[in-house]
Amino acid sequence: MDDKADSIKVIFEPEGRTVHVAPGTTILQAASQAEIMLETPCGGKGHCGKCRVRVSSGAAPPTPADEKIFSKRLLAHGMRLACQHRVTAPIVVEVPEEARFFGQKILVDGIRNDVALDPTFRKAFITVPAATLEDQSSDFDRLKRQLAPLSAQQLAALSIIRDLPGSLTDWHNELTVVMQEHHIVALEAGNTATACYGVAVDIGTTTVVGMLVDLCTGTQCMVASRINPQVPRGDDVISRLTYIRDDHTGLKDLHERIVGCINEIVAELCEKSGIVPDSIYELTAVGNTTMSHILLGVNPGKLAESPFAAVVRESVAVKAAEMGVRINPRGSVYVAPNIAGFVGGDTVGVILATGMMHGQGNRLAIDIGTNGELVLASHGRVVSCSTAAGPAFEGARIKQGMRAANGAIDKVFFNEAVEFTTIGGQPPRGICGTGLIDSVAEMVRTGVVDYTGRIINPDEAPLPGFLKSRIVADGDSNDFILVESEKAHSGHAIRLTQRDVREVQLAKGAMRAGIEILMSELGVTAQDIDEIYLAGAFGNFIRESMARQIGLLPDVSPKKIKFVGNAAGTGARMLLMAKPCRAEADMISTSVRYVELAGRPDFQQAFMMSMLFPGAA
Amino acid sequence: MDDKADSIKVIFEPEGRTVHVAPGTTILQAASQAEIMLETPCGGKGHCGKCRVRVSSGAAPPTPADEKIFSKRLLAHGMRLACQHRVTAPIVVEVPEEARFFGQKILVDGIRNDVALDPTFRKAFITVPAATLEDQSSDFDRLKRQLAPLSAQQLAALSIIRDLPGSLTDWHNELTVVMQEHHIVALEAGNTATACYGVAVDIGTTTVVGMLVDLCTGTQCMVASRINPQVPRGDDVISRLTYIRDDHTGLKDLHERIVGCINEIVAELCEKSGIVPDSIYELTAVGNTTMSHILLGVNPGKLAESPFAAVVRESVAVKAAEMGVRINPRGSVYVAPNIAGFVGGDTVGVILATGMMHGQGNRLAIDIGTNGELVLASHGRVVSCSTAAGPAFEGARIKQGMRAANGAIDKVFFNEAVEFTTIGGQPPRGICGTGLIDSVAEMVRTGVVDYTGRIINPDEAPLPGFLKSRIVADGDSNDFILVESEKAHSGHAIRLTQRDVREVQLAKGAMRAGIEILMSELGVTAQDIDEIYLAGAFGNFIRESMARQIGLLPDVSPKKIKFVGNAAGTGARMLLMAKPCRAEADMISTSVRYVELAGRPDFQQAFMMSMLFPGAA
Secondary structure (H helix, E strand, C coil): CCCCCCCEEEEEECCCEEEEECCCCEHHHHHHHCCCCECCCCCCCCCCCCCEEEEEECCCCCCHHHHHHCCHHHHHCCEEECCCCECCCCEEEECCHHHECCCCEEEECCCEEEEECECCEEEEEEECCCCCCCCCCCHHHHHHHHHCCCCCCCEECHHHHHHHHHHHHHCCCEEEEEEECCEEEEEEECCCCCCCEEEEEEECCCEEEEEEEECCCCCEEEEEEEECCCHHHCCCHHHHHHHHHHCCCHHHHHHHHHHHHHHHHHHHHHHHHCCCHHHEEEEEEEECHHHHHHHHCCCCHHHHCCCCCCCCCCCEEEEHHHHCCCCCCCCEEEECCCCECCECHHHHHHHHHHCCCCCCCEEEEEEECCCEEEEEEECCEEEEEEECCHHHHCCCCCCCECCCCCCEEEEEEECCCEEEEEHHHCCCCEECHHHHHHHHHHHHHHCCECCCCCECCCCCCCCCHHHHCCEEEECCEEEEEEECHHHCCCCCCEEECHHHHHHHHHHHHHHHHHHHHHHHHHCCCHHHCCEEEEEHHHHCCCCHHHHHHCCCCCCCCHHHEEEEECHHHHHHHHHHHEHHHHHHHHHHHHHCEECCCCCCHHHHHHHHHHHCCCCCC | CCCCCCCEEEEEECCCEEEEECCCCEHHHHHHHCCCCECCCCCCCCCCCCCEEEEEECCCCCCHHHHHHCCHHHHHCCEEECCCCECCCCEEEECCHHHECCCCEEEECCCEEEEECECCEEEEEEECCCCCCCCCCCHHHHHHHHHCCCCCCCEECHHHHHHHHHHHHHCCCEEEEEEECCEEEEEEECCCCCCCEEEEEEECCCEEEEEEEECCCCCEEEEEEEECCCHHHCCCHHHHHHHHHHCCCHHHHHHHHHHHHHHHHHHHHHHHHCCCHHHEEEEEEEECHHHHHHHHCCCCHHHHCCCCCCCCCCCEEEEHHHHCCCCCCCCEEEECCCCECCECHHHHHHHHHHCCCCCCCEEEEEEECCCEEEEEEECCEEEEEEECCHHHHCCCCCCCECCCCCCEEEEEEECCCEEEEEHHHCCCCEECHHHHHHHHHHHHHHCCECCCCCECCCCCCCCCHHHHCCEEEECCEEEEEEECHHHCCCCCCEEECHHHHHHHHHHHHHHHHHHHHHHHHHCCCHHHCCEEEEEHHHHCCCCHHHHHHCCCCCCCCHHHEEEEECHHHHHHHHHHHEHHHHHHHHHHHHHCEECCCCCCHHHHHHHHHHHCCCCCC
16 A cells, blocks of 8 residues: 555545545545544445545545445435445545444533543344254343344343344344343334434423433534523522412423423424434433422422422433423433432533543632522532522513513623623613623623612712713613613613612522532632533623622633533433443432521621622622 | 249240240230241231231230230130230230241242242332421322332332322322332322232143232132133144134233133132232233133244244233232232243243252252143253143043043053043043053053054963953053943043053153253263153142153152142242242243254154053063
8 A cells, every 4th residue: 555656545534634545445435544433333335425525626436335324416416325435536625523423432612521422322223033953042141142242142122022033033033132131122123223223301390401312422512492481480490399288280381381392392303303202212311409300200398398309309300201201202201310409410411521520620610591500519529509589580570571582682892882792683672681690790890780780860879971961860770771762673762670680689699609608518718629611501691700700600711711512411421322421410419518598697697798799888 | 034933824825835924915925935927917906907816825815916916705715816815814826827938938839849939019008297387298198208218219019199189188098009019000099018919820731720918918719710712723733823823803812811710819819818809909910821812812823833932931011900900909910930932931831939949969850731831950050942742731632532631531440450530420421631640551561562562362371350351442452441331430431542642642752852851962871860850730640650660750759850840830829929030030931941843853852752662671
């Protein structure tokens, strides 16, 4: 191959990597020589269609396998299967992302990369040898022998054994075995080994997100989401618990709503990615303790009253059919373990995704959704708590608050004038969480709001004219006009009221006080903190400078703040993709110490202090 | 206690063991001092009523606990709870067998005594502490903590977790947990810890036997049996396989018949021993491979044709509800593993019960039921085979043959006259298996039948007159009149025909030839054999001298022959009572080598030779 006289040049794009190969070498082999790994679940036999590349220059005529996989248009465009195309002349090959094999490491949204693809469900295509007088072993023994390299011991449900003799006959002994750990859960006709999917679901109090994952490759194929259909029964956890306690059909209602929502998401994921629900064998779910209980159909009513004890902390795995979740009925639904009554599987997901329990140092995770969950890890010791912080940040309880939808004011700057942006660039309809924090932060910075949270009177202190004119009396207190009536979508001015500012103070105060309590529990000061992870739909959009301005976060260098996105959802995906993560989740569930804030005098004290705004004092 | 001046004498009967104890010592403590162990599942609290003894001399007045447990009549008779009765004066105590604690060793019908009671199902009565602000752990965690000494990790089905909050409230936190290994399978109100039963079933082709076992003590409480209701569909395995193959409802029919039969047996066991079916949590079953498949609802049709491969060899455990077996629906049905298509779980049970795979030496087990299964173990190597020997021995295919029921001739002696006994001492109706073997053995011994199996002509050789007169021509061959018409129940003579003798020859020939093949497989001669186990309803009643007379057994010393009763059933009971036996059964199932006799020239040769009768040649 090194003799370039007899060898042919192959260039791989976009790397521009060049190798010289002997005539007749496949592109797959050439790519391997160039250290570019391609997907080949079928072993390079031209069946699976995964190693698709574009020969942008010098393409040979399509092979019959190419013609089966590609349309005429794509063939004309140079698309070929790398395993089938033999090099006979110099070529340039473009390797698309989806054809690349990313080995066994999953890069999870840049947070952790030490998790290997190791799902609980696997498939294997096998041919079962017929029995003979020399080999009279049972049908099931002969089947298992073909699986021997995969696992020493295989068990099967009785229904599978009952079907086995007929299946072997009907399928001419060629079948795909679906395994969940050491259990054979299904047999499928022929070779379906590369169609094995899972769905990871993050059940928020307000939003439900589902992610479709190819369990053969670890690739996330598609995302879909819905507003949690439980919202009409109460916009926070407490109101849903009350509904369950007061209405004897409440649990059933909420359970059916969330299962229905998950089924809609699964159906959308299937439709958009062109797969059948039966090829999805596992669904993992994270959610707060109340959401997890409701999904399981377990009554969480005791969480509404002191001592706030949950029914179940453990992870629970159930047959999909038993749960009514419309993936393969022989598949499994795994619900992540909880930590305590108000720190649930979603927080376990955040801890898992950030890897914050590993290694040394002091790390703080803040997951702001409808609730605010806080976790502090200090040299292996981990504490957590929960604060009812969220609804203000999600626009609830704010006079002109709204969700982060089109027309929501999401960024606010007080420069020479009051400037803002809206989602979708549309005329402003209201204020969403980030816009709210921005506004309050700017009002604090400019002195419109004093350190106690009061909107001052226009002449109480020196203010630029463009701000002064916006402070208007409303009964005993003042409002701040964020958008004049002529610029607003409704024709009415968008105002922030004194009460709105108080809501922000309560929310951020509770959260900051929780942080202070956790720090004091572990003897950690703001200076000791090495990293802060901001997670959750809201956490991800908040501007770090604004969060510090209002005193939501301890006073740490901005470099220490990391936005980790929907870390709970990432955790759900890790639980789907890697068995060892489940053991880690169990460990997190039992070893994180929950700190109950209710009735603690030091929390009340910290809460009072934390409601004040910093700097302006 | 050694100071006899202050101590009181207690004599335990029937041992006559004497101890001296301090006044106020309980009989339970005194018994312990005398090294007599009593049953105390309730821990000596006077609840369970198991430590019942009779104070035959010097009884103190009954305690309230005594009055709850015993009738006035029994109290007057001196019955007392040993844990409650305090010694205040010299007494004599009779300790009945049922009050004695036999430690952890089960003596299994005198075959093995190295098996410890260790069932898969256990119960524990617990009180779950209420949650507090100091202990906010989940309901399930608080429940599991009470079980901690029993097992590190407990899992529960979702339905149990769903019921948990309501159960804790309804039952005032006092409940009994039913565990199957590490799984919590049920919760019961209050304390039901001592009501935990199992049923072991031996499914013969002809007879089904069920044994009720107290899983707290290992005691066998009751036995019930039925004729297998599949018999009307064919009296041997082959005819049932044919029925299944030829009739598409055949499998369903036979499956429902055997499940119905088991349910009848369970109902009878419950009724007769005064327990409820819900307190039975496990049922174990052994049977030949066809019986096991039918019980599981797995089509064994392939066993009817070469290469005679089974569908499943493994043991299978199924929820009782799924199988339709009417024990506790959350209980389990365990079906023992098979060895090959015609050596099933019943043979695994025989190997288990005899312990023949352990240790050194050469041991042969012969289980004669409707089929004859043979196992030879030689210094750790084990081979087995099956011969279609049985029906002749069960009276089928014999002209005047019948089952071992009232009126069946079961023993025959040719002394000065033809003498016989019948079952129940009733007038003779026909011949059962043992009577048949006896008759043929005596005919061989006296020369009525020559070594080729032919019934000779009356004058062909010198015979005593009482025999000669009984040989009568019947076409080309002769019959032997066993019972004259005037002595028979029907008024017609009971005859053994030439064809009947041939049936015995075929059956014993096949069995003996199987033994020879196994011996040659392992290089064992008759002289090398250390023990022969005769098992099965038939094996247990056959007279060893007669079996040797007709050449059924190799020529070994009678001392080496052991009758082990229904060893398959004993195996089923061991599988019920001791988890480690299941691992041993799995090991037996995979390590015993099956020898297929069909089509083997050496078997044909051995069969020809084995049909001849010994000695007379």
